[in-house]
Amino acid sequence: MEPVRNIVGRALPLARADVDTDQIIPSHWLKRLERTGYGPGLFEAWRKDPAFVLNDPRYRGATVLLAGANFGGGSSREHAVWALLDAGFRAVIAPRVADIFRNNALRNGFVPVEVDADTVASLVAAVRLDPATTITIDVEHATVQAPGVRATFALDEFSRTRLIGGLDDIALTLRHEQDIAAYEEKRPEWLPRVR
Amino acid sequence: MATLSEKVWERHVVRRAAGEPDLLYVDLHLVHEVTSPQAFAGLRLSKRRVRRPDLTLATMDHNVPTNDEPAEEISARQIDAMARNAREFGIRCYPTGDPNQGIVHVISPQLGLTQPGMTIVCGDSHTSTHGALGALAWGIGTSEIEHVLATQTIAQTKPGTMAVTVEGALPAECAAKDVILGIIARIGTAGGTGNVIEYRGAAIRALSMEGRLTICNMSIEAGARAGMVAPDQVTFAWLEGRPFAPKGAQWERALDDWRSLASDPGATYSREVAIDASVLRPYVTWGTNPAQSVTIDGVVPDPDALPDDTRESARRALRYQDLTPGTPMRDIRVDAVFIGSCSNARLEDLRAAADVVRGRRVRSGIRGLVVPGSMGVKADAEREGLDRIFRDAGFEWRDAGCSMCLGMNPDILRPGERCASTSNRNFEGRQGPGGRTHLVSPAVAAATAIAGHFASPSDLR
Ligand code: SF4
Secondary structure, eight states, rough: OOOOOEEOOOEEEESSSOOBBHSSGGHHHHHHSSSSSSSGTTTTTHHTSSSSGOOGGTTTOEEEOOOOSSBSSSSSHHHHHHHHHHHTEEEEESSSHHHHHHHHHHHHTTTEEEEOHHOOOOOOOOHHHHHTTOOOTTTTTTTEEEEEEEEEEEOOOOHHHHHHHTTOOOHHHHHHHHHHHHHHTSSSTSSSSOO | OOOHHHHHHHTOOOOEETTTTTEEEEEEEEEEETTHHHHHHHHTTTOOOOSGGEEEEEESSSOSSSSSOOOOOOHHHHHHHHHHHHHHHHEEEOOTTTOOOBBHHHHHHHHHHOTTOOOESSGGGGGGGGGGGGGGEEOOOOHHHHHHHHEEEEEEEEOOEEEEEEOOOTTOOOHHHHHHHHHHHHHHHTTTTTTEEEEEHHHHSSSOOOHHHHHGGGGGGTTTSEEEOOOHHHHHHTTTTTTTOOOOHHHHHHHHHHHOSSSTTTTSSSSSEEEGGGGGOOOOEOSSSSOOEEETTOOOGGGGGHHHHHHHHHHHHHHHTOOOTTOBBOBBSSEEEEETTTTTTTTHHHHHHHHHTTTTTTTTTOOEOOSSHHHHHHHHHHHHHHHHHHHHTOEEEEOSSOOGGTOOOOOOOOTTTTESSSSSSOTTTTTTTTTTEEEOHHHHHHHHHHHSBBBOOOOOO
16 A cells, blocks of 8 residues: 555535445446456446536546545445545545445545534535635644645544555554464354364 | 443454554455455465465355356456455355355355354445344455455454344334334434444344344444344254254353353443334335335425435435325335345245235236345245245246345346335445335335335235
């Protein structure tokens, strides 16, 4: 994973609530064997509408997605994060991000930023007024800034360190191999084995 | 004093350090063809092995054809990759054609692999299903799959606890599906966020294991991390004698242990919700998220009469679903009926639907599909003659798989088609682009197929 310290860029005002992962990337895209190439499938159904905000040329090149509450609910598909990354997005700002999406995002250097609904509304208003508005997400200090807006968001110490360091989760865990082996010694005998 | 979920959590902590999520041991890792290929590729790239192939089970369910047609080429590639990865990494796999193949959340409880007190993960959000037996089970993404394959552990922040207590007796015509749809209607799609829901109370105790599986299955539709029911006699009776259940002295030892898992009497939850089962009715969703439902006696709601924060979603949903406020649910006609999915395709579900269908015909013009949750369920159902009942009524009787639950195989709705479905998600396009999904119980799905519009069994003359 690439280290992520700051995300500085323009934002796309999606501004819808309950955006589930089936909307972010429909299931027929899940047949691929790769982690890349999902960008064209991002919001595929909604994109067919020429008036959909992702088709608005003024927001081309946006790296931050502004969404309503409960973003990324539903299926566990990490493909949703891969599709957003593939389409150039690096972070989502929403009043609430669903649990599994959040986990998946953090493991791919995609930053889930939860701030209150009023802050999201101010950001949406700002970029609607001026699509060139720059939004700055500072991962180290867990802050979001735009002209006239400044907010902090929750990011636990561990996730912050991993994002900034671009650390490999598996390598981190394997440093505790002895703990894992010790745990395995004590597991009850009746637990099932598949082979 | 601890709750059920806290007890199971604490037993699995491999390592705990301040400022870090707990590192938990995973007792069982279930794998399927759609979310795993990139994880195996990752292992190969970093020259890592699967730490515990004996605690890892693979099957094929999302993509597979459920009739005699071969898989489309792109799906076939994923199915082949699953078989190849299982072989290369030494994992047992139940491929298509195997008598044990089926939807991952149906086969594991059926084989007795899902047991009380275990931690179970799978690259699928409906892993919450396994909580019905008192396991702590949740869905993970592909990066986490790779992590579990390599380390048999997963780093997680401790969830909160939530009790949903359902007291009273469930009215006739109401199934487990109606209980969970009623719960979600009450607490909303984010009602369980950050929490493990423990389902408690007389109405939950009175449910069969199949019913409890249906309830825990849809915990994720309430936004919860997982759902659980404390193990009891129903659980033990379900497990005894199943292929992977403990035997002899081990069974006795396991029983003693499982009895100690229930939440302590004074344990507290971060949130508590009480539901009266006696006022529940069969539910039908009208919208595009599982909380957007009314009872079968209800009408399509007017968004203007709904709370502020749900109004905009409701408007968009009605536009997508092509429904007019005020329309009685019973007046809404359907084009297709799907009885299947990890939510409702176990033997009891098929029996409930067959009871309604027996001796009747599917309304002409309606496409009816019955897709058993596993080949094991299919065989059991055929032993009872349920396949004949469905076929005679005009339903298609299929092989096991996810099928029209998510439309990754050719079983999809055409744009604009409306479907009564026993699955768990009614998102836009879930059953095929432009398709319209209404979630219902197996009995309501069956009655709807006969009537041609939403109906409960007692509506049929
Ligand atoms: S049946 Fe549907 S919900 Fe269940 S695992 Fe398959 S696709 Fe997911």
